[in-house]
Amino acid sequence: MAGKWDFWIDRGGTFTDVIGRDPEGKLHPHKLLSENPGAYDDAAIQGIRDVLGISPQEPIPPQSVDAIKMGTTVATNALLERKGDRVLLLITKGFRDALKIAYQARPDIFAKEIILPEQLYERVIEIDERVRADGTVEMELDPGRARPAIEQARKDGIDAVAIVFMHAWKFSAHEIQMEELCREIGFGQ
Known part of the structure; x- marks a missing residue:
């Protein structure tokens, strides 16, 4: 040019x-x-x-x-050096270990000692809410119920939050409500 x-x-x-x-x-x-x-x-x-x-x-x-x-x-x-911010994971109740379990890939299926990769998040808070795969809300979210635990995480110096709710791709309102609460509490990311 x-x-x-x-x-x-x-x-x-x-x-x-x-x-x-x-x-x-x-x-x-x-x-x-x-x-x-x-x-x-x-x-x-x-x-x-x-x-x-x-x-x-x-x-x-x-x-x-x-x-x-x-x-x-x-x-x-x-990521490799583990130098990022400390992360709080908010996830639909009952799925606390979903990211930890991941695909259940095990190179040696008969290994007696299974070494799992270190997680990127430091703390998990399970949130009472549920959305079905079709986007139907099965359990409404009450952001206030989780507020004390989220506030404590912030007071403990956790700087970032990841919000992962089941089927949020179909119904994102619950994640958006939690994002608003987390910003109000002082999380910047």
Whole structure:
């Protein structure tokens, strides 16, 4: 595309690498810190600014950019290194172990010692609610019943919550109600 730049960005936990290809096809590599709070909010955007020679006060002219492609290992690294936020799991009552059991895959079916993978959540609260596979509500949700346990989890320093209710793909209102309660209690994610 005549007159336009292409950018490829790899955002890692420590550094962000930016490769810009100018309209003539010349490559311009640039490396910067992924986190530099005093200097910029977003490393990828700052990297594009640096390559284009644009100051932080100027907008990046969209007509000068054809494509931006970005990849990151930040989330994968956080999972592998177990460095993410502490997580609370809210799940339909009776399904506390559903994620732990998963597919019941066992490489050695006759093993006497079964080593299960470590879960991403730290605490589980079962929620009284039930939705059938067709979306019919079998048991209405009362968000207030779970409030004390959720508040305690927040007080204990758990920062994130995952809400997993059966058949929420068909009827999401219960998950939405719990999300609202969790935000009210102070969960940001």
